[in-house]
Amino acid sequence: MRILVCVSNVPDTTTKITFTNNNTQFNTSGVQFILNPYDEIALARAVELAESTGGSVTVINVGEAATEPTIRKALAVGATDAVRVNASPPDAWFVAVQIAEYIKKNPFDLILTGRESIDYNGSKVAGMLGELLDIPSVSIIKKIDVNGNEAMVEREIEGGKEILTIPLPLVAGCAEGVTEPKIPNMRGIMSARTKPLVVVEPVALEINSTIIGYETPAPRGQVKLVNSDNPEQLIELLHTEARVI
Amino acid sequence: MSVLVYAENAGGNFKKSTFEVISYARAIADQNNATLTALSIGEVDGNELKILALYGADKIITVPNEKLKNFVNQAYASVIAQVAESEAATVVVLSNSFSGRGLAPRIGVKLNAGVIDGAVALPDQADGKFVVKKTVFSGKAFAMVELTSAKKVISLTPNSYQITEAAKPEVIEEFNATLNESDFRAVLKEIVQATDKVSLPEAEIIVSGGRGLKGPENWRMLEELADALGAALACSKPVSDAGWRPHSEHVGQTGIAVSPNLYIAVGISGAIQHLAGVSSSKTIVVINKDPDAPFFKVADYGIVGDAFEVVPKLIAAIKNNKATA
Numbered sequence: 001m002r003i004l005v006c007v008s009n010v011p012d013t014t015t016k017i018t019f020t021n022n023n024t025q026f027n028t029s030g031v032q033f034i035l036n037p038y039d040e041i042a043l044a045r046a047v048e049l050a051e052s053t054g055g056s057v058t059v060i061n062v063g064e065a066a067t068e069p070t071i072r073k074a075l076a077v078g079a080t081d082a083v084r085v086n087a088s089p090p091d092a093w094f095v096a097v098q099i100a101e102y103i104k105k106n107p108f109d110l111i112l113t114g115r116e117s118i119d120y121n122g123s124k125v126a127g128m129l130g131e132l133l134d135i136p137s138v139s140i141i142k143k144i145d146v147n148g149n150e151a152m153v154e155r156e157i158e159g160g161k162e163i164l165t166i167p168l169p170l171v172a173g174c175a176e177g178v179t180e181p182k183i184p185n186m187r188g189i190m191s192a193r194t195k196p197l198v199v200v201e202p203v204a205l206e207i208n209s210t211i212i213g214y215e216t217p218a219p220r221g222q223v224k225l226v227n228s229d230n231p232e233q234l235i236e237l238l239h240t241e242a243r244v245i
Numbered sequence: 246m247s248v249l250v251y252a253e254n255a256g257g258n259f260k261k262s263t264f265e266v267i268s269y270a271r272a273i274a275d276q277n278n279a280t281l282t283a284l285s286i287g288e289v290d291g292n293e294l295k296i297l298a299l300y301g302a303d304k305i306i307t308v309p310n311e312k313l314k315n316f317v318n319q320a321y322a323s324v325i326a327q328v329a330e331s332e333a334a335t336v337v338v339l340s341n342s343f344s345g346r347g348l349a350p351r352i353g354v355k356l357n358a359g360v361i362d363g364a365v366a367l368p369d370q371a372d373g374k375f376v377v378k379k380t381v382f383s384g385k386a387f388a389m390v391e392l393t394s395a396k397k398v399i400s401l402t403p404n405s406y407q408i409t410e411a412a413k414p415e416v417i418e419e420f421n422a423t424l425n426e427s428d429f430r431a432v433l434k435e436i437v438q439a440t441d442k443v444s445l446p447e448a449e450i451i452v453s454g455g456r457g458l459k460g461p462e463n464w465r466m467l468e469e470l471a472d473a474l475g476a477a478l479a480c481s482k483p484v485s486d487a488g489w490r491p492h493s494e495h496v497g498q499t500g501i502a503v504s505p506n507l508y509i510a511v512g513i514s515g516a517i518q519h520l521a522g523v524s525s526s527k528t529i530v531v532i533n534k535d536p537d538a539p540f541f542k543v544a545d546y547g548i549v550g551d552a553f554e555v556v557p558k559l560i561a562a563i564k565n566n567k568a569t570a
Contacts, residue, residue, distance in 0.1 A: 013498050013518045017385040037499045092350070093359070116346075118498055120381050120388070121363055127318075127350030136319055136431045139347035142492070152434075156343050156493060158255060158444035162316075163435040170431075173346075176485070176492040176500065208359035208394035212376060215387045217524060223531070223541050228550030231559040234530065235566050237546060242528040244507040245450070245474060245563075 001055035001146065001168075003046040004108040006099055006125060007074055008036040008117040009067040019214045026214070035070050038114025040077075040181040042174035046112050047078035047182065049146055056080040058108070062089045062098045068197070075192035076184035082195065087202040091209045092120075094202075096128035101203050103133060109168045110151065115140045115175040126173040136170045142177040248274040249334035251325050252283045252297055252305075253342060257290060262340040262403040262447050264300050269406040270338040271301030272367055282306060282332050284420075286313050286321055294417055301411035306332075306420045312429060313422075315436075316344055320428035322351035327422050329356055334396075341400035342446065349400040358396035365405040365525075383498040383521040403446045404504045405525075445496065448477035450507045451526075453496060455481040455519075457512020457533060457552055461489035466556050467511060473563040479503070481513045497522035512552045515540025532556065 011017070011031045018027040035043075046057045059074040061067050062085040071082045085098040103111065116123035123139055130137025142161060143154035151170060155162045184192070226234045238245045250270040252263045267283060274281040283302035285294060297305050308324055325348065329337050337352060339345045341363050353360035365387065366378040374391055377399060381388040445451065452471040454464060464478075471478050478494055485495040496503050498521040508526035513519060515531070515538055523529070524543065531544040534551045541547050548555050 011382070013521075015382075016517075017382045019386075093353070096350075096354075118383050121379075121383060121502070123346045124350035124353070124360055124362055127322075127347055128354050130319070131322070131351040131354035134427070137347065137351065138318065138431070140343055153431075157316075157436070158260070158343060158447060160436060160438040161493075162433055163437065164431050164433055166431040176495060208392060209361070210391050210393065211388045212391050213389040214381070215378075215389070216385070217387070220529075220543050220545065223544045223547045225541075225547050225549065228548050228555050229558075231548065231555060231562045232566070234546055234548060234559065235562045238507065238528070238530070239566070242507070242545065244528045 001050065001053045001110065002108045003050055003055060003057045003110045003112065004103065005039065005043045005046045005057060005059045005074070005079065006111070006113045007039040007043065007059050007061050007070065008114070008119070009033050009061060009063050009070040010036045010117055010119040013037070013118065017216070023214045024212065033067070033070060035073050036114050036117050037181070038116060038118070038174060041176065041178050042112035042114050043074055043077055043079065044182040045144060045174060045179045048179060049110070053146060058083060060085070060099055060102060062087055062095045062202070064088050071197060072192045073184065075195045075197070076188040077182045078188060080195070082197040084197060084199050085202050086199050090207050092122045092124040093128065093209065094205065094207060096125050096132060097205050098202050099125070100129055100132035102200065107169070110146065111169065111171040113171065113173050115173040123173060126171045130171045136166050138164065138166070138170070138172045140175050141172045142175055144172055144174070144178060246277055246279045246335045247332050248279050248281050248336045248338065249325070249329050249332055250281065250283050250302070251337070251339040251348065252285045253340055253344060254285065254287060254289050257288050258293060259289070259296060260447065261408070262342055264408045265403065265406045266338055266340050266401050267297060267300040267302060268409040269367065269401050271409070271411050273336055273338065276367070276370060280304070282328070282334065284325060284328050286324055287316065288314050295415045298413045298415040299410055300408070301413055303413050303416065305415070305417045307417065308420050308422050310422065310424065312424065315433050317429055317431055317433070318347040318351065319431065320424055322348050322355065323424060323428050324422040326352050326355035328420055331420065336396070337398045339400050341402050345400045349398050353398045356396045356398065357394065358398045359392035359394040360398040361390055361392065362400045363402050364399045365402050380502065380525065384502055384524045385521050402504065404449070443475070443477035445477050445479055445494070445501050445503055448503070448505050450474050450476035451479050451496070451503055451505045452476045452509045452511065453479035453481065453513060454484060454511050455513030456483050464490065466553070469560050470509070470556055473560050481519050510540055511556060513540060514538045515543065
């Protein structure tokens with residue numbers, strides 16, 4: 001089975017977010033970039049599935065050369081090889097089209113993404129890929145198993161879950177619960193240096209969304225402390241002042 | 246032009262987020278002097294359908310097709326795109342729900358439309374532009390995104406737009422969608438409902454627990470607090486990582502981002518990753534025995550105290566308040 005995992009290079013979760021150029025650009029100065037946490041889950045499950053079914057895992061990233069440490073980390077975790085589409089992606093549509101173009105030339109049985117990226121919080125690439133390739137897509141999954149040419153998938157719904165069977169190929173966006181992320185060991189880190197990383201050039205396309213500015217949330221006021229012996233006062237404040245209960 | 250809204254139902258009843266989405270779409274239609282069509286797919290009672298007119302739908306469309314009884318991502322996306330074409334809709338609005346996240350990108354590709362997922366405000370259409378505000382960096386910031394395509398798809402973050410009544414005459418029509426076998430490749434085997442719990446993304450009140458609760462056995466206390474408030478239960482990442490609570494309850498940067506009216510954090514210190522996912526809550530209450538817990542810096546109200554002493558008193562106070570109300 002050939003599995004493709006789409007990975008994003010995102011700011012570390014502890015990053016303080018600031019902007020430059022009159023709040024039009026994300027300030028990357030001093031920011032450490034990591035493999036998107038949800039993509040880590042997708043990758044770990046891909047490696048498990050490849051091990052149990054005898055297959056390969058390719059990771060793909062749309063990014064400039066600066067993303068290669070993140071791609072190497074994915075290789076260290078257990079991916080077989082990697083592809084980097086050499087472009088700074090302006091939006092999810094651009095990313096999806098680039099990956100779809102690669103898949104059309106190099107078919108895969110299973111395509112995994114994270115449920116969303118923790119930078120732009122888009123959850124669009126899985127669905128766009130599904131539509132571009134005319135195959136099923138599931139946006140947020142909590143579990144995936146593969147049996148022959150069919151996948152069993154658990155999808156999160158409000159207040160519960162759905163269990164689906166879907167023939168391969170399919171695209172699935174992985175969330176927590178699918179499996180535990182894997183930490184690369186020394187052997188993995190050493191072998192990642194020599195694993196193939198192919199760089200391909202992007203296809204040209206028209207972009208339909210552009211970020212024109214950023215805002216940070218308004219700071220909250222000072223906390224109003226209530227004595228622990230007097231929770232009635234908190235209820236009173238929530239009722240009359242905040243008007244939320 | 247016209248605006249199309251996908252009216253999502255759960256078990257035959259429209260959800261609160263559907264009324265938010267219709268109210269939002271009505272406002273976009275009014276901004277543009279356009280008509281608003283609401284599309285319902287799946288089994289919904291006729292009387293339930295009429296509710297959509299109450300929130301401003303000029304026309305309600307249903308799709309009579311037994312195969313569409315349960316949600317199928319590909320088939321539903323196809324139906325929504327077909328209705329959008331037939332209604333000449335230039336804006337399609339849906340909820341950024343679990344299903345909406347699967348639909349919006351597929352509809353976007355079908356209609357050659359730009360997609361904004363997780364919108365939190367009405368589009369700014371000054372100077373002929375179309376700019377939508379959405380959450381980025383897991384709630385640490387907002388981005389203003391300009392859509393330049395002729396057609397646009399917007400999925401709205403639950404709890405981010407006020408429901409507004411705008412009653413219209415009830416006009417209900419049927420639409421015959423063309424569906425292919427290949428739209429039904431995903432086969433639903435089972436729906437597992439988690440009792441009658443309130444869904445986290447839509448919850449108006451959330452009670453959340455952290456490591457300060459010391460073990461899964463102590464969640465009974467939080468369940469009681471949640472029951473007393475009609476709230477949904479949530480937890481921090483270390484709690485779900487330890488297996489005390491299911492991953493589906495984890496809120497924060499790498500869990501579910503929530504925006505309830507009231508978020509009560511018990512025994513959660515407030516790591517930057519947790520704050521990112523809850524910062525858009527309207528009111529935050531923190532109960533923690535450590536007065537230096539970072540969560541107090543972003544809270545509106547706080548109690549410095551031992552959760553095991555404070556929470557039972559709080560439950561009693563809520564019950565007492567209800568009894569005297």
